[in-house]
Amino acid sequence: MKKITLILILLLLNSSLPANAAVEKKERLWQDETVYSIMIDRFNDGDRKNDIDVNAKDPLAYNGGDIKGIIDKLDYIHEMGFTAIRLTPIFDNAKNGYHGFWVNDFYKVDEHFGTLKSFQTLVKEAHNRKMKVMIDFVTNNVAADHPWIKDSSKQDWFHEKKDIQDGIVNQKELENGWVDGLPDLNQDNPEVKKYLIEAAKWWIDKTDIDGMSLPEVNNVPISFWNEFSDEVKQEKKNFFLMGVMSKNTSTDLKKYEGAGIDSIVNYSYSEKLRKTFAGTDQSFRELYSDGDNGQNSFLRANFMDNEYTSRFTSDIVAKKQFPGSRWKTALVYLYTTPGIPLFYYGTEIALNGGEIPDNRGQMSFRAEKELIDYITKVGELRNTLPSLTRGTMEMLYDQNGMAVYKRVYKGETSIIAINNTGKSQSVTLTSSQVEGGKELRGLLAGDKIVSKDNKYMIILDRDNSEIYVLAEKSGIKFSLIASLVVVYLLCFLFLYKIRKRKR
Template structure:
């Protein structure tokens, strides 16, 4: 027997000996199946130094060099982590030092620091080749002070009168006030509304993007969003709108969803999750205990941080916790509860940062891969288990940081156990809680744990800082294929060693 074949046979036998769980197929691809990687273009990756104009990589308030080509060069890196969509900050021409994209000077021109329209179209095309969708920030609330409209007397009625927002609970002030001193567009003016909608349609036609993320969505009237959403969704089938409100005030999510915005970031909910997962031994907020399976919750945008917040890693470090462990636990929850996970670039390396602009540090690709590998693993499971993206949700246990909940879709039942405490935990569930869980077993897909039913009870034991994603399956009993394969492995190893010894003896005699 050729000794090179033996290791291959061993691997094949071992891989075939573990029983697979029955997979449920999902039809088509829905937005709730996506996992989004959110990128601030200027801070991600510099792929083309030819467009490095006015770039100062040491100045956090200036352009740092990131561009479209840099993202193209890293699409495989993003895709291999399991992300199925990217969200990009605005690409329109901006005022001096407008690295973030929110100081628009021309809605029909690409910012020269990022590359050309041709390169952006290539970015979208390359993403689509990898079956990744592209969301682009579209600014509708304001323009830069240097925008030609701001000094055009004929366009005075294109803006609200300059005024500060003093009462953030007053919606009229929020919609009409100037944010950060930027000229506030008057969307009630039909000319303004038409211009913005026409520009939005133009970018869809030109570049074939898949959705818009909408900064300061709560600063723009709902009537405009009605018209905007109808127009852009008419332009492309399954076009997605993600609302990003200012985090200074509570937002009525239902109001914007009723106006056609598919999903809206909830900063209040995100802050509640940050408070729980930055440390240990805290129960989840009460609102997460309820069964949550309606369409709005399924499209809920779930996140911990973004370009407008302090980095979640900063919270963790403040509590003197280890970022890797805390992020793993937090991301497990983010990936397995109803909604669309939106992960800010740099999360995979636990990038730190306080307020703006420190939370927009440059990405570092030369770093430890442990957290990247974990994100890849849970990303794969999220893609493989329809129950994690389309299933019902029921909280079964939520006490002092130990969390167990159930997701169910068609014939598939997933059970997620998250131990966010400082010691090992034991949780006992009944077969009735698992609905059809009699005489079955829970098979762990992260660490390979198996919990078999005993007298219609399931006893789960998890080490601290560990999580497990289980699927409910038929009892495997004694794994005869595994036992048989191990016997074969031992025989093959014995033969392998015998052949080596025999060969050494022959060489010695020669």
């Protein structure tokens, strides 16, 4: 039954797309990916045998999530349209290091999560679904009780203990200071540099992962990243490095691109997104008016929240808004503008939470499916239309929460309209903005706008969005008729088989 249903959906989707909207992505680029970000311990408990010292009622202890639990939910993630997963650190951690950032052994999987073999299975199963896998690779510090601390031969592996002060800090203080009291590694030491690089290469060779996210990338010297990126990228073609900036700091992002870091998780852009979409009637101007400090927008990691921030849902609730509507609007923008969407687990159920550890709540798979279905639909369009991931972007209209913008790639034109206001809105696009004499075919909500006097009038109710493709005016479409005939035949065959089984 599932197979027949999938065939029907694909036939109808294919018949509804204009011919020039079928520009094939022969080879997926990283800017085409949509990443589902998982805190392993809080996602899904698939193996009770590794529930060591687990206390699901304690937000500061291990709660039971593991690698097997992720394997069990790969289809769930994949069916929502995600093409990659990113995992918090999987390495052996100190007691209660559920988050993975208190590393004790860079060459061992934490026993609470599983084994090297189980992780290799996860990567293989993801690749079977044409999904990529990224893991966090910690380079800035180790656990407070790491064996190296007491090793007299490794005292110069660490910077002198000195906390990073609150407020504005200089780069040297960031690179040398101890974050949260954790021993800060001295990457200028050749032995430390070699150890970290060799460990990273080992994980690529042993597990065939596709990328790494690098926590506190700006707390580590650029000179280290130059060598690190050069070495690890030789291990696998198109290996991807995503740097995660430490919060409350700002720096020139261009220098990280020059050092081989492909993408940056930048909190300043996330804050603009949250401010724009938590409520209504906000201009989009802050989101597109600057170059984001020189970063390549096609590879920028776009996110609403993550394991370091409060949940975006908490912003919505604080403004007394309905989470489902605000999330839908925000995700349409995230999925249809340049950059790589980085989607924090639990977003699909509008998981709420304040600061750490409240933002790291356990995932539930028994929630309302309305938002999940919407994400699936938007994800399918992102994966189908190359203009949404590779096209140029031009803002055509932006007024107090109503925005219309255009993405163009190799003859495919998408028009995205978002009404994030408190009432219905109408926008008229002229032939100077969009080629006249055609029609805008809505693929998200099914709207269709035919050109009249070479103009297009878009009308959207509040809290609604639409993703249009520019197409020739509809006439008798024999491909659609043929598709419908096939659909009816399949339905008849399906009903016939059910009746036959009942007999």
